[in-house]
Amino acid sequence: MATTRYEIEKFDGKTDFELWKVKIKEVLGQQKALLAITNPAKYPETLTAAEKKTIEIVDQPTAYDLWKKLNEIYLNKDLYNKAFLRERFFTHKMDVAKSLTDNLNEFKRLSLKFRSIGDNIGEENEAFILLNSLLESFKDVKTAMKYSGEKSLQKQ
Structure with a gap:
Protein backbone atom coordinates (compact mmCIF):
# COMPACT_ATOMS: atom_id res chain seq x y z
CA MET A 1 0.00 0.00 0.00
CA LEU A 75 -0.98 1.75 28.68
CA ASN A 76 -3.76 -0.34 30.11
CA LYS A 77 -2.63 -2.06 33.31
CA ASP A 78 -5.76 -4.02 34.16
CA LEU A 79 -5.60 -7.69 35.15
CA TYR A 80 -6.67 -8.97 31.73
CA ASN A 81 -3.97 -6.94 29.97
CA LYS A 82 -1.29 -8.10 32.42
CA ALA A 83 -2.26 -11.74 31.94
CA PHE A 84 -2.24 -11.33 28.17
CA LEU A 85 1.23 -9.71 28.19
CA ARG A 86 2.61 -12.36 30.54
CA GLU A 87 1.36 -15.16 28.31
CA ARG A 88 2.74 -13.55 25.14
CA PHE A 89 6.13 -12.91 26.76
CA PHE A 90 6.59 -16.32 28.39
CA THR A 91 5.41 -18.30 25.34
CA HIS A 92 7.11 -16.16 22.67
CA LYS A 93 8.52 -18.11 19.73
CA MET A 94 10.48 -16.57 16.90
CA ASP A 95 8.81 -16.37 13.49
CA VAL A 96 10.62 -18.34 10.78
CA ALA A 97 9.39 -15.85 8.15
CA LYS A 98 11.17 -12.94 9.86
CA SER A 99 14.87 -12.12 10.03
CA LEU A 100 16.78 -12.75 13.24
CA THR A 101 17.03 -8.98 13.76
CA ASP A 102 13.27 -8.55 13.40
CA ASN A 103 12.67 -11.45 15.79
CA LEU A 104 15.05 -9.99 18.36
CA ASN A 105 13.39 -6.58 18.03
CA GLU A 106 10.00 -8.20 18.61
CA PHE A 107 11.33 -9.97 21.71
CA LYS A 108 12.77 -6.70 23.05
CA ARG A 109 9.44 -4.95 22.43
CA LEU A 110 7.61 -7.69 24.35
CA SER A 111 10.18 -7.46 27.13
CA LEU A 112 9.70 -3.69 27.45
CA LYS A 113 5.91 -4.08 27.48
CA PHE A 114 6.23 -6.78 30.13
CA ARG A 115 8.34 -4.47 32.28
CA SER A 116 5.88 -1.59 31.74
CA ILE A 117 3.20 -3.48 33.68
CA GLY A 118 5.48 -3.54 36.69
CA ASP A 119 6.84 -7.06 36.35
CA ASN A 120 10.56 -7.69 36.42
CA ILE A 121 11.81 -11.24 36.03
CA GLY A 122 15.49 -10.43 35.90
CA GLU A 123 18.03 -10.61 33.12
CA GLU A 124 18.90 -14.28 33.61
CA ASN A 125 15.30 -15.45 33.29
CA GLU A 126 14.81 -13.14 30.32
CA ALA A 127 17.86 -14.72 28.67
CA PHE A 128 16.35 -18.20 29.15
CA ILE A 129 13.03 -17.06 27.66
CA LEU A 130 14.92 -15.65 24.66
CA LEU A 131 16.94 -18.83 24.35
CA ASN A 132 13.79 -20.96 24.36
CA SER A 133 12.18 -18.74 21.73
CA LEU A 134 14.92 -19.50 19.19
CA LEU A 135 13.98 -21.40 16.05
CA GLU A 136 14.72 -25.11 15.61
CA SER A 137 17.59 -24.17 13.28
CA PHE A 138 19.39 -22.76 16.35
CA LYS A 139 19.13 -26.09 18.21
CA ASP A 140 22.91 -26.50 18.51
CA VAL A 141 23.37 -22.94 19.79
CA LYS A 142 20.61 -23.49 22.38
CA THR A 143 22.17 -26.74 23.58
CA ALA A 144 25.65 -25.24 23.80
CA MET A 145 24.43 -22.24 25.79
CA LYS A 146 22.21 -24.28 28.13
CA TYR A 147 24.83 -26.85 29.04
CA SER A 148 28.16 -25.08 28.62
CA GLY A 149 28.18 -23.72 32.13
CA GLU A 150 26.93 -20.78 34.11
CA LYS A 151 29.31 -18.24 32.59
CA SER A 152 27.93 -18.51 29.03
CA LEU A 153 24.68 -16.72 29.90
CA GLN A 154 26.21 -13.99 32.00
CA LYS A 155 27.24 -10.61 30.62
CA GLN A 156 30.90 -10.41 29.74
Whole structure:
Protein backbone atom coordinates (compact mmCIF):
# COMPACT_ATOMS: atom_id res chain seq x y z
CA MET A 1 0.00 0.00 0.00
CA ALA A 2 1.52 3.30 -1.09
CA THR A 3 1.31 6.36 1.07
CA THR A 4 1.22 9.87 -0.26
CA ARG A 5 3.21 12.60 1.40
CA TYR A 6 1.84 16.12 1.39
CA GLU A 7 4.07 19.16 1.76
CA ILE A 8 2.24 22.14 3.25
CA GLU A 9 4.24 24.88 4.88
CA LYS A 10 3.39 25.82 8.44
CA PHE A 11 1.18 28.86 8.74
CA ASP A 12 3.47 31.75 9.63
CA GLY A 13 0.91 34.57 9.80
CA LYS A 14 2.34 36.22 6.68
CA THR A 15 0.59 34.10 4.03
CA ASP A 16 -3.12 34.01 3.21
CA PHE A 17 -4.82 32.06 6.02
CA GLU A 18 -7.89 31.17 3.91
CA LEU A 19 -5.72 29.61 1.21
CA TRP A 20 -3.67 27.70 3.80
CA LYS A 21 -6.89 26.50 5.46
CA VAL A 22 -8.24 25.18 2.13
CA LYS A 23 -4.99 23.22 1.58
CA ILE A 24 -5.18 21.67 5.06
CA LYS A 25 -8.84 20.71 4.59
CA GLU A 26 -8.04 19.13 1.23
CA VAL A 27 -5.29 16.96 2.71
CA LEU A 28 -7.44 15.96 5.69
CA GLY A 29 -10.32 15.17 3.34
CA GLN A 30 -8.16 12.94 1.15
CA GLN A 31 -6.99 11.11 4.26
CA LYS A 32 -10.55 10.85 5.58
CA ALA A 33 -9.50 12.78 8.67
CA LEU A 34 -11.69 15.89 8.51
CA LEU A 35 -13.25 14.99 11.85
CA ALA A 36 -9.97 16.07 13.46
CA ILE A 37 -10.99 19.71 12.88
CA THR A 38 -14.75 19.27 13.33
CA ASN A 39 -16.69 20.62 16.29
CA PRO A 40 -17.44 17.63 18.58
CA ALA A 41 -21.08 18.76 18.83
CA LYS A 42 -21.39 18.12 15.07
CA TYR A 43 -19.94 14.58 15.02
CA PRO A 44 -22.14 12.17 13.06
CA GLU A 45 -24.20 9.73 15.14
CA THR A 46 -22.66 6.83 13.21
CA LEU A 47 -19.21 7.52 14.67
CA THR A 48 -17.72 4.39 16.25
CA ALA A 49 -16.11 4.32 19.69
CA ALA A 50 -12.68 3.82 18.10
CA GLU A 51 -13.15 6.86 15.87
CA LYS A 52 -14.23 8.96 18.86
CA LYS A 53 -11.15 7.82 20.79
CA THR A 54 -8.91 8.84 17.88
CA ILE A 55 -10.51 12.27 17.76
CA GLU A 56 -10.10 12.67 21.54
CA ILE A 57 -6.38 12.02 21.14
CA VAL A 58 -6.00 14.64 18.43
CA ASP A 59 -8.08 17.15 20.39
CA GLN A 60 -5.57 17.66 23.25
CA PRO A 61 -4.47 21.28 23.84
CA THR A 62 -0.84 20.60 24.83
CA ALA A 63 1.82 17.97 24.20
CA TYR A 64 1.62 17.02 27.89
CA ASP A 65 -2.16 16.46 27.65
CA LEU A 66 -1.66 14.40 24.50
CA TRP A 67 1.00 12.31 26.26
CA LYS A 68 -1.32 11.73 29.24
CA LYS A 69 -4.22 10.75 26.97
CA LEU A 70 -2.10 8.28 25.00
CA ASN A 71 -0.87 6.68 28.22
CA GLU A 72 -4.41 6.50 29.55
CA ILE A 73 -5.68 4.76 26.41
CA TYR A 74 -2.79 2.53 25.44
CA LEU A 75 -0.98 1.75 28.68
CA ASN A 76 -3.76 -0.34 30.11
CA LYS A 77 -2.63 -2.06 33.31
CA ASP A 78 -5.76 -4.02 34.16
CA LEU A 79 -5.60 -7.69 35.15
CA TYR A 80 -6.67 -8.97 31.73
CA ASN A 81 -3.97 -6.94 29.97
CA LYS A 82 -1.29 -8.10 32.42
CA ALA A 83 -2.26 -11.74 31.94
CA PHE A 84 -2.24 -11.33 28.17
CA LEU A 85 1.23 -9.71 28.19
CA ARG A 86 2.61 -12.36 30.54
CA GLU A 87 1.36 -15.16 28.31
CA ARG A 88 2.74 -13.55 25.14
CA PHE A 89 6.13 -12.91 26.76
CA PHE A 90 6.59 -16.32 28.39
CA THR A 91 5.41 -18.30 25.34
CA HIS A 92 7.11 -16.16 22.67
CA LYS A 93 8.52 -18.11 19.73
CA MET A 94 10.48 -16.57 16.90
CA ASP A 95 8.81 -16.37 13.49
CA VAL A 96 10.62 -18.34 10.78
CA ALA A 97 9.39 -15.85 8.15
CA LYS A 98 11.17 -12.94 9.86
CA SER A 99 14.87 -12.12 10.03
CA LEU A 100 16.78 -12.75 13.24
CA THR A 101 17.03 -8.98 13.76
CA ASP A 102 13.27 -8.55 13.40
CA ASN A 103 12.67 -11.45 15.79
CA LEU A 104 15.05 -9.99 18.36
CA ASN A 105 13.39 -6.58 18.03
CA GLU A 106 10.00 -8.20 18.61
CA PHE A 107 11.33 -9.97 21.71
CA LYS A 108 12.77 -6.70 23.05
CA ARG A 109 9.44 -4.95 22.43
CA LEU A 110 7.61 -7.69 24.35
CA SER A 111 10.18 -7.46 27.13
CA LEU A 112 9.70 -3.69 27.45
CA LYS A 113 5.91 -4.08 27.48
CA PHE A 114 6.23 -6.78 30.13
CA ARG A 115 8.34 -4.47 32.28
CA SER A 116 5.88 -1.59 31.74
CA ILE A 117 3.20 -3.48 33.68
CA GLY A 118 5.48 -3.54 36.69
CA ASP A 119 6.84 -7.06 36.35
CA ASN A 120 10.56 -7.69 36.42
CA ILE A 121 11.81 -11.24 36.03
CA GLY A 122 15.49 -10.43 35.90
CA GLU A 123 18.03 -10.61 33.12
CA GLU A 124 18.90 -14.28 33.61
CA ASN A 125 15.30 -15.45 33.29
CA GLU A 126 14.81 -13.14 30.32
CA ALA A 127 17.86 -14.72 28.67
CA PHE A 128 16.35 -18.20 29.15
CA ILE A 129 13.03 -17.06 27.66
CA LEU A 130 14.92 -15.65 24.66
CA LEU A 131 16.94 -18.83 24.35
CA ASN A 132 13.79 -20.96 24.36
CA SER A 133 12.18 -18.74 21.73
CA LEU A 134 14.92 -19.50 19.19
CA LEU A 135 13.98 -21.40 16.05
CA GLU A 136 14.72 -25.11 15.61
CA SER A 137 17.59 -24.17 13.28
CA PHE A 138 19.39 -22.76 16.35
CA LYS A 139 19.13 -26.09 18.21
CA ASP A 140 22.91 -26.50 18.51
CA VAL A 141 23.37 -22.94 19.79
CA LYS A 142 20.61 -23.49 22.38
CA THR A 143 22.17 -26.74 23.58
CA ALA A 144 25.65 -25.24 23.80
CA MET A 145 24.43 -22.24 25.79
CA LYS A 146 22.21 -24.28 28.13
CA TYR A 147 24.83 -26.85 29.04
CA SER A 148 28.16 -25.08 28.62
CA GLY A 149 28.18 -23.72 32.13
CA GLU A 150 26.93 -20.78 34.11
CA LYS A 151 29.31 -18.24 32.59
CA SER A 152 27.93 -18.51 29.03
CA LEU A 153 24.68 -16.72 29.90
CA GLN A 154 26.21 -13.99 32.00
CA LYS A 155 27.24 -10.61 30.62
CA GLN A 156 30.90 -10.41 29.74
